[in-house]
Amino acid sequence: xxxxxxxxxxxxxxxxxxxxxxxxxxxxxxxxxxxTVTAIIGPSGxxxxxxxxxxxxxxxxSEGGWVTGRVLLxxxxxxxxxxxPVAVRRRIGMVFQRPTPFPTMxxxxxxxxxxxxxxxxxxxxxxxxxERALRQAAxxxxxxxxxxxxxxxxxxxxxxxxxIARALAPQPEVLLLDxxxxxxxxxxxQRIEELCHDLKRRYTIVIVTHNLQQAARVSDYTAFxxxxxxxxxxxxxxxxxxxxxxETEAYLTGRFG
Amino acid sequence: xxxxxxxxxxxxDRVYRATLTGLAALLPLLLVVVGAELAVxxxxxxxxxGFGFLWTGRWDPVAEVYGAGPLIFGTxxxxxxxxxxxxxxALGVAIFLTEFAPKWLRQPVAxxxxxxxxxxxxxxxxxxxxxxxxxxxxxxxxxxxAVLGWSPFFSGVFYGNSMLAGGIILAIMIVPYIAAVSRxxxxxxxxxxxxxxxxxxxxRWEAVWSAVLPYxxxxxxxxxxxxxxxxxxxxxxxxxxxxxxxxxxxxLLQPGYTMAAALANEFSEATTGxxxxxxxxxxxxxxxxxxxxxxxxxxxxxxxxxxGSAGSRAL
Amino acid sequence: xxxxxxxxxxxxxxxxxxxxxxxxxAVLPLVLIFADLLHKGATSIDWNFFVRTPVPIGQTGxxxxxxxxxxxxxxxxxCLIGLPLGIGAGIYLAEYGTGRLGWTVRxxxxxxxxxxxxxxxxxxxxxxxRPVGHFSALAGSVALAMLMVPMVARTTEEMVRLVPxxxxxAALALGxxxxxxxxxxxVRTAVAGIVTGALVAVARIAGETAPLLFTALxxxxxxxxxxxxxxxxxxxxxxxxxxxxxxxxxxAWASALVLMALVLLLSTAARWATRQRYGTR
Numbered sequence: 001x002x003x004x005x006x007x008x009x010x011x012x013x014x015x016x017x018x019x020x021x022x023x024x025x026x027x028x029x030x031x032x033x034x035x036t037v038t039a040i041i042g043p044s045g046x047x048x049x050x051x052x053x054x055x056x057x058x059x060x061x062s063e064g065g066w067v068t069g070r071v072l073l074x075x076x077x078x079x080x081x082x083x084x085p086v087a088v089r090r091r092i093g094m095v096f097q098r099p100t101p102f103p104t105m106x107x108x109x110x111x112x113x114x115x116x117x118x119x120x121x122x123x124x125x126x127x128x129x130x131e132r133a134l135r136q137a138a139x140x141x142x143x144x145x146x147x148x149x150x151x152x153x154x155x156x157x158x159x160x161x162x163x164i165a166r167a168l169a170p171q172p173e174v175l176l177l178d179x180x181x182x183x184x185x186x187x188x189x190q191r192i193e194e195l196c197h198d199l200k201r202r203y204t205i206v207i208v209t210h211n212l213q214q215a216a217r218v219s220d221y222t223a224f225x226x227x228x229x230x231x232x233x234x235x236x237x238x239x240x241x242x243x244x245x246x247e248t249e250a251y252l253t254g255r256f257g
Numbered sequence: 258x259x260x261x262x263x264x265x266x267x268x269x270d271r272v273y274r275a276t277l278t279g280l281a282a283l284l285p286l287l288l289v290v291v292g293a294e295l296a297v298x299x300x301x302x303x304x305x306x307g308f309g310f311l312w313t314g315r316w317d318p319v320a321e322v323y324g325a326g327p328l329i330f331g332t333x334x335x336x337x338x339x340x341x342x343x344x345x346x347a348l349g350v351a352i353f354l355t356e357f358a359p360k361w362l363r364q365p366v367a368x369x370x371x372x373x374x375x376x377x378x379x380x381x382x383x384x385x386x387x388x389x390x391x392x393x394x395x396x397x398x399x400x401x402x403a404v405l406g407w408s409p410f411f412s413g414v415f416y417g418n419s420m421l422a423g424g425i426i427l428a429i430m431i432v433p434y435i436a437a438v439s440r441x442x443x444x445x446x447x448x449x450x451x452x453x454x455x456x457x458x459x460x461r462w463e464a465v466w467s468a469v470l471p472y473x474x475x476x477x478x479x480x481x482x483x484x485x486x487x488x489x490x491x492x493x494x495x496x497x498x499x500x501x502x503x504x505x506x507x508x509l510l511q512p513g514y515t516m517a518a519a520l521a522n523e524f525s526e527a528t529t530g531x532x533x534x535x536x537x538x539x540x541x542x543x544x545x546x547x548x549x550x551x552x553x554x555x556x557x558x559x560x561x562x563x564x565g566s567a568g569s570r571a572l
Numbered sequence: 573x574x575x576x577x578x579x580x581x582x583x584x585x586x587x588x589x590x591x592x593x594x595x596x597x598a599v600l601p602l603v604l605i606f607a608d609l610l611h612k613g614a615t616s617i618d619w620n621f622f623v624r625t626p627v628p629i630g631q632t633g634x635x636x637x638x639x640x641x642x643x644x645x646x647x648x649x650x651c652l653i654g655l656p657l658g659i660g661a662g663i664y665l666a667e668y669g670t671g672r673l674g675w676t677v678r679x680x681x682x683x684x685x686x687x688x689x690x691x692x693x694x695x696x697x698x699x700x701x702r703p704v705g706h707f708s709a710l711a712g713s714v715a716l717a718m719l720m721v722p723m724v725a726r727t728t729e730e731m732v733r734l735v736p737x738x739x740x741x742a743a744l745a746l747g748x749x750x751x752x753x754x755x756x757x758x759v760r761t762a763v764a765g766i767v768t769g770a771l772v773a774v775a776r777i778a779g780e781t782a783p784l785l786f787t788a789l790x791x792x793x794x795x796x797x798x799x800x801x802x803x804x805x806x807x808x809x810x811x812x813x814x815x816x817x818x819x820x821x822x823x824a825w826a827s828a829l830v831l832m833a834l835v836l837l838l839s840t841a842a843r844w845a846t847r848q849r850y851g852t853r
Contacts, residue, residue, distance in 0.1 A: 056745060058741070058744065058745060061741075061744060086747055086748075086749050087747070089744065089745055089746065089747040090746075090747035093745070093746070094745035096738060096741065096742060096745075098738060100736075100738045100739050100741070100742040102739065102742075102743075102757060102760075102761070103739075103761055104760050104761055104763070113743075113746060114746040114747060117746065117747055117748050117752060118747065163742070166746065167745075167746070170746070170747065
C-alpha cells in the first residue's frame, strides 16, 4: 500500500486492466495523496502506460480494453454504473509523450479547447482562464504576444508545455503525464521537470517515466511496476536508496530494463 | 463492478454514428436498386428474346426484333484492342516511374499521365473525329493494308469511323488508370525484394523482371482488369468514332458498335415499350459485366497493394 | 567481363530505353491533344464566345454562354446533393468502418466508381424524367451526384484516415465526446484533403456527357430553371462536333478548349490545396 500522510485525491483498489482475455496489469492498489507527485517506473511493457490510462478511463477506448476493480476520485468510483467517462476525463487531465497541439487551431484556441467543450464561458472569463493556464505551464511569457498564431510554429518543448496548459485550463484535480519529456531535448526536459514542482501546489500529479533520474528528481513517491504487477511503492528517497524488494533493486541498478 | 464497459452512453455519439451509418448504407442500397431497376425494365425483352438476345445480330426496331450480338461483340473487341495497345504503354509508365526514372522526372511525368485521366471523354471524341481519324486514313491505314491487307482483320474499305479508331481512343483513355494502379502495386513491393536481386548481381532490368514484377503480378492483373472495366463502359469518345453500326465484322477497319454507344445513340429514339426494354436489357448486360470485372479487379488489387486504398483516388 | 555479362548489361540498357520510350508514347497523345485544342480552339475564343448564346446556322459570332452557365448550375446542384452524402459516407468509413458494413460499403463504392456513367444516366431518366414527363436540369444534377458520391466517399476516407491517432487521443483525454472528437478535431484537421477530393470529383463530373443526355437534355436557349432542360458544356460539344456544319466544328474545338481549361483549373486547385496540409501553414 502507499503511504497516506495526506488525504488521497486518487486511489485504485485492486485495479486489473485487460485487453480481451489478456491481463495487462493485475490487482493494483495504490494511493495518490493530494498535491504530490507520484512516479511510476518499470521496464518496457510492464503496464505503466496501460495503468495510467485506466485512471482517466482512456483504457476502455482501446480495442478490447476493459477493467475490473475500482478507481476512486475523492472517494467516488469513476467506474461506477452511472458515471459518464467523458465527465471523468474533464476532471483528470492527461499529457502524452509526443506533443499533439491541434494543427488547425491557434495557440489560444488550443488552450481554450478543453474549456469550450465543457460549455460556454463568457469571453473575458475565457481569456483569463487561457492566460492562467499558460502562466501555470510557464509558457505565457513566450507566447502572450502571438496567441492567435498557429500552434505548430512553436518548438517541441513549447508545444509540450502548450499541451500541458491545454490540460490545465479546465482545472482538473489530477494531472496524468505519460512520459512527457520522452521526445524533448535536455533543455525542454528540464523546464517540464521544474514545472512539476510548481504544479503540485495545485494539482495531484502521476507521472510515468522511463528515466530513473527524472523520477528521482521530480517525484515525492515512486511505484515500481514489473510484468503488470505493483512490486513496491514508497517515498522516492527511501525507494531509491533502500529498496525493499530484490526486483526493485535490480531494476534501479540497471541489471535489466 | 467488474463489467466490461460500453464504448459510449452519450446521446450525441449515438446520433452522430447513426447519421453517418445511414449515409454510408446508401451506397450498397444504390447498387442493389440500380441492378434491380435495370432487371425490371429489361424484363419484357428478356422474356421475349431469351438468351438468344446475347448472340443474335438482327436489330430491327421496325419489326421489333432485337439482338445485341454485335453490341457485345463490339464492346469486347474494342476493349481487347484497347488493352493490347494500352497495357504495354501503361506498364512502361509504371515501371519507368518506379524503377528507372531520375527523381526530377518523376513528378512531371506522373502529373502528365494523371492529366490523361482528367480529359473529358467528349474532348477525346472531338480529337478522335477531327485529328485521329484523318491521320489514320492518310498515314496509318494505307501502310497497314499494304503489309497486313491480306488478313481478315484489315480487309475492306476504310472510311474513318471504325473499330480501330474506337480501340485506339479507348487505349489512350485507359492508360492512366492501368498505370496509376500498377504504380501503386509496384511501390508496395518491399524494397528488400529488389535489393536481394541486385545483391545477387542482377542488372537493373533483371531485378525488375525477376524479383519485382512477379511479386506484383496479381496486383498488375487487377490493374489491367480495372482498365478493362473502364474500357467496357466508355461511351462518348467511342460513339463519336466507332461508326455506330449493328454489324459483326472481323475487320478492324469496319464500323462497329458497343453497348454503351448504342445506349447513348438510341435511347432517346426508343418509341415503343419493347425497344426501350431491349435497350434496358443492353444496359443490364453492360452493368453486370462491368460490375463483375470491377469486383474481381478490386479483389486482386486489394490483396497486393497497400492497405486497400490503392486506386481509390478519384481518377 | 564475360560475353554473357556484357549481353546482360546491354539488355538491361535496352529495356530501360524501351520502357522510357513506352512511357513517352503514353504521354504523347496528351501533348498532341493539348496542342490541337490550343491551335484549333484558341482562335475562336473571344469575349462574344463567353457571353452570347448560339446564333442560327449561317451566321457567325455565337457563343456558349448558356452552356457555361448551365454547366455551373447543374454541377453546383450536383455538389449540393452529392458532397454531403459522399463526405458523410467517407467519414463513416474512416471512423467506424472496420466491421462488415464498412467492408461492404468500401467495396461497393469502388465497384460503383467503375460503373458506366451512361447506365447511371438511363436510371436517372427512369426515376426523375419519366415519372414527371419532361427533362430537367435537376435530373441531370441527380445523375451527376450519383456518380460523385462513391468518388468523394473514398477520397474522404483516405484523408480522414491520415489524421494521426494521437490527435484523437489528445481530444478524448480532454473530455471531448467521441462525436465531437470526430467532427471538431479529426475531420477539421483533414479538411484540406477532403476539399481536394471534392474538387477532383467536381472536375470529373464537370466533363461528363453521358449522364446528361437523357436528363438535362440540352437547350438552345439560356435557361436558369432546374425544372427544365438545360444546356451543359459537354453536351454542347457533342452536338457541335457530330453536327454537319463546319462552323459548328470550329465551335466544338473552342468549347472543348474551354471545358479542358476548366477541368484543368479545378484539378490544379485541388492539388494546390493539398500542398498546404499538416503544418505547412
